Amino acid sequence: MNMKIKKIFNNNVALTEDLNQTEMVVMGKGLSFQKKVGDEIDTEKIEKTFITPSESFADKLSELFDDIPYDIMALSKDIIDMANRELHTELNDSLYLSLSDHIHFAVTRSKNGLPIKNALMWEVQKFYKAEHRVARKALDMIKVRTGVSLPEDEAASIALHLFNARQDSSGMEETMAMTNIVSSVTSIVKYHYGIAFEEESMNYSRFITHLRYFAYRMLRGELNNDHNDALYKQVKMQYPKAYDCAKKVQAYLNNQYNVEMTKDELAYFMIHIHRVSSREKS
Template sequence: MKIIKVFNNNVALTKDLNSIEMVVMGKGLAFQKKVGDEIDEEKVQKMFVSPSENFAAKLSELLNEIPYEIMSLSKDIIELAEKELRTELNDSLYLSLSDHIHFAITRIKNDIPIKNALMWEVKKFYKAEYQVARLALGLIKERTGVELPEDEVASIALHIFNARQDHTGMEETVTMTNIVKDVTNIVKYHYGIDFNEESVNYSRFITHLRYFAYRMLRGEINDDQNDALYNQVKRQYGEAYKCTIKVADYLEKEYSMKMTKDELAYFMIHIHRVSIREKRMK
C-alpha cells in the first residue's frame, strides 16, 4: 500500500495493488513519510475507500483544523454505533461527525451553547440512534474532559441516522424529522389523543411515516392507483380517511406533493391502527 498523498502525520491517501485509492488513519503512520513510501499496515487503525477527489480535498481541509484525537474519537463512536445498531454507516460520517464534535467542544469551551430545536422529536422518533448518541457523549467526556449538553445527544443522533440512509443530506434528514413531527401532530389533534410511544402500532406508524417522508423527498413515491384498496379502506375507516385528507392537504401545501391512492390507503390503515388503541385506552 503506497502513499499518494500525506494529509498529516496520522492520515494519508494510499493506493493498493489493485490501484484502489484508500484513506488510512493511524497514530503516526505517515510521520516522516513521503509520496511513494509504503505504509506500515500494523499502524492502520481505520481505512476506507475514497469515494471522490472531493472527499479527499474535504478531508485534507478538515485535518488542518481538527486534531487527530477527535478523528480517532469519532472512529470509536462510529464503531460503537455500528455495533449497537447492527448496521454499517456511511464513511462520510467520519468527516461530518468529527467536524461536529470538534465544533461543539470549541463552542462549550467558549461558553457558546447552541440549542437543538428538534431535540424532543429526535428523542421520540429516532430512539435507537438517540441511545447510541447518549453513549457517545459519555465517551466524549471520558476522552476530552468536556461534558456536552443534552442538546448534543440529538445532534449526534441526527448525524448517525443520516449516515444510515443512502447518501441523505443533513438538510433532508431535518426536513424528514419535521414531516414526521407535523403529521404526528395532525393525527394527535384530529383524534384528541396522546400516543403511547411504547406501543407496537405507534412504532409501525412512525416507521411507515419516516420512510414515506424519505421516499417523498427523493421523488420515489409509488405511482400506482389502487382504486379497489383505496375505496375499501375509505369505507371501512371513515374517521381515518378524514384525518388522512388533512395529512394530504398539509403535504401538498408545504411540499407540493400529491399523495397517490395507494399512499392514502396505507396512511388510513396506519392511522386507524395507531388511533383505535389510544381511543380505547382513553
C-alpha cells in the same frame, strides 16, 4: 498488505495504493510521519481506511485533519464503530467528516460557554429512539475523552447525524419516493394556506427536516405506533386550521401509499404546519 504512499496529507492521513492499484485514504496517528511518496505504509498503524474515495472526499478529509485535532477524529471513529455495532448497520463514510466536525465544534462551543439548542430534540427522542440511545452513549464517550459534558441537545444532534448516515445508503428508488412525498406534502400545505414559503426561515427548515424523516420512516415501515390522545386533542384544539391541513396530508398518504398516520404523527405534523404557515421568527 503492501500499500505505497501516493500522496501525504499530513502526519496522520495519506492516500495509498495497493498491488491491485486500489486507492485508499488511510488514517492513523503518525502513520505518515517522516514518510515520502513511494514509501510503504506501516499497516499496523492504520486505524481507518476509506476505499476508492473521490478526490473531493480525500480533499475534505485532508482539510478536516488540518482543522481538527487527531484525538477528536479518533474519538469520532470509536463512536462510529460503536454505532455500527449497536445499530447493526454500516454507516456511510461521510459520517467521519460530519461527525468529527460537529463534535469539535460542539466541544469548543461548550468550553466557551456557548451551547446551542436543538429545536428537534423532543422529536428525535421520540421518533429515533435507537439513534438517540447510541448518541447518549456517544456523549458519555465524549465526556471521558475530552472532559467536556455536552448538553442533552447534543445527543439529538448526534442522533440526526447517525440517521443521515443511514439514510445516505438509501437506494435511488427510495430517494425518489422520499423526494416525491416531501414535494407533494409541501404543496398541500402551500395551497391549503395560499402562501409562498419563506424557504430561508428556520420554521421552513424544521418543517422540511421533519417531513424528510417522516417519509424515510414511512417508506421503511417504521412509523411511530403510539396514540397520544392528550397531545393530539390539545394541538387539534389549539391549531384548528393546521388540523384541517394535516387531515388533507393524511388523506393523500392513505390514498397514495395506504398509510394510516397515528395521532402522535398527526400531532407533530400539526405543530410543524402551524409553525411554517404562521412564518414565526425563530
